[in-house]
Amino acid sequence: xxxxxxxxxxxxxxxxxxxxxxxxxxxxxxxxxxxxxxxxxxxxxxxxxxxxxxxxxxxxxxxxxxxxxxxxxxxxxxxxxxxxxxxxxxxxxxxxxxxxxxxxxxxxxxxxxxxxxxxxxxxxxxxxxxxxxxxxxxxxxxxxxxxxxxxxxxxxxxxxxxxxxxxxxxxxxxxxxxxxxxxxxxxxxxxxxxxxxxxxxxxxxxxxxxxxxxxxxxxxxxxxxxxxxxxxxxxxxxxxxxxxxxxxxxxxxxxxxxxxxxxxxxxxxxxxxxxxxxxxxxxxxxxx
Numbered sequence: 001x002x003x004x005x006x007x008x009x010x011x012x013x014x015x016x017x018x019x020x021x022x023x024x025x026x027x028x029x030x031x032x033x034x035x036x037x038x039x040x041x042x043x044x045x046x047x048x049x050x051x052x053x054x055x056x057x058x059x060x061x062x063x064x065x066x067x068x069x070x071x072x073x074x075x076x077x078x079x080x081x082x083x084x085x086x087x088x089x090x091x092x093x094x095x096x097x098x099x100x101x102x103x104x105x106x107x108x109x110x111x112x113x114x115x116x117x118x119x120x121x122x123x124x125x126x127x128x129x130x131x132x133x134x135x136x137x138x139x140x141x142x143x144x145x146x147x148x149x150x151x152x153x154x155x156x157x158x159x160x161x162x163x164x165x166x167x168x169x170x171x172x173x174x175x176x177x178x179x180x181x182x183x184x185x186x187x188x189x190x191x192x193x194x195x196x197x198x199x200x201x202x203x204x205x206x207x208x209x210x211x212x213x214x215x216x217x218x219x220x221x222x223x224x225x226x227x228x229x230x231x232x233x234x235x236x237x238x239x240x241x242x243x244x245x246x247x248x249x250x251x252x253x254x255x256x257x258x259x260x261x262x263x264x265x266x267x268x269x270x271x272x273x274x275x276x277x278x279x280x281x282x283x284x285x286x287x288x
Contacts, residue, residue, distance in 0.1 A: 002034025004218045006060075007207070009041045010053035013268035017222070017252040019063060020286035024249055025220035026065045037214055038067040043074045043199050043206055059269045063279050072214060074206050081201035084209060084239065085194065089142045093155055093238065094194055096146035097130040104129070118188070121227035122204075125190040148195040155238055156182035162233050167218070168247040170226040180230050192231055208232050212241040223248045252286055 006022040008014060014022075029036035038060070042048040060067075088094045099107070107127040108117035118125040131151060142148050156162075163179040170178070194205045211219060219229075226248045236243050272282060 002029060002032035002218055003037065003214070003216050004029050004034065004220050005037040005039050005211070005214060005216055006065075006220075007039040007041045007210070008056050009044065009047075010049060010056060011044060011047040012052060013270055014056060014059050015252075015267045015269065016282070016286050019059075019269055019282055020252050021220065021222060021249065022060060022065060023063065023283060023287060028218070028220060028247070034217075036065070036067055037216070038071050039210060039214065040071060040073045040075075041203070041206070043078075043201055043203070045075065046198065048075070055270060059273075062273060063269070063282060072210060074201075074210065077206070077210070077213075078200055080209060080213075081195070081206055084205065085142055085148060085201075088150070088194070088238070089138075089148075092135045092138075092151075094142065094148045094150055095130065095132055096143050097126075097149045097191075097193070098146045099126075099129050120189045120192075121225075121231065122189070122192050125188070126192070128191060131191060142195075144200070145197060147193050147197050149191040150194050150235075152186050152189065152191050152234075155234060156185050159237070162230065162237065164229060164233050164243055165245045166248065167245055168220075168249050169223070170248055171223045174226070178229075185230065185234060189227070189231060204228065204231050204235060208235045208239070208241065211244060212236070212239075216244050218245045218247060220247045220249065222251050224251060 004025045006018075006025050008018055008022075026036045028034075040053060040056070042053070085094065101123075104124050104126060105117060107129050108124045126149065130149070159182055161179055161181055162185070163177055166175055166178050169175045192204060193202050195201050229246055229248075233243060235241075269282065
């Protein structure tokens with residue numbers, strides 16, 4: 001059965017871009033006689049607020065969306081993320097990193113001073129400063145006072161290629177079977193963070209585990225996450241999890257072509273509601 005989800009973070013008001021993604025996922029589930037699930041991605045407890053979570057429920061219900069209970073919340077699944085990190089640690093696939101963003105930027109540009117560092121889906125591609133040359137004298141458990149990075153070269157070493165099915169399209173019109181190689185993962189994406197020291201997990205790790213736990217068959221999300229999908233396919237492969245089908249959609253942008261963010265309060269759904277707009281008007285604004 002078709003199962004998809006909408007997974008917002010309670011760190012600010014939902015805007016028109018959220019409305020589009022949620023409505024699209026909900027409509028696809030209805031058309032397929034499937035299920036539309038809601039998940040709250042609240043791993044960033046420094047920014048998550050109960051009032052924003054309540055506003056998510058209120059705005060989505062006002063738009064006419066329905067979903068089954070209970071609602072999965074990432075803050076209630078931290079032990080599952082921790083256990084998975086331990087498994088990856090035991091397999092020597094992750095390592096501790098204490099580099100700051102400034103350290104990474106400096107190291108990444110050092111080989112070609114003045115040149116722009118390579119940018120991947122997680123920002124500057126990590127130059128490997130903390131990557132161990134050999135696995136020795138490791139503690140039994142990963143440290144909690146450092147970020148934990150995936151050793152990408154080790155993670156993809158036994159594979160010739162990776163792929164996923166795309167029913168929407170990527171930023172360059174990518175559609176159908178999307179393939180990519182281990183070499184691309186190593187050099188274009190690199191050793192991504194699987195646990196931030198202040199969270200105990202990361203978006204990449206939690207979204208993969210949560211989609212599997214909710215038996216999501218089709219992931220509907222924005223094109224800004226297209227490259228991140230390659231990370232998720234690698235993690236699913238490492239953890240022996242199923243690969244959903246992916247549907248990346250266009251982003252809602254302002255009149256200057258800039259994609260909307262939560263700081264764009266002028267386009268918050270709650271403000272349109274306060275102005276007396278109807279759910280139908282919001283749908284007409286965002287749906288093609």
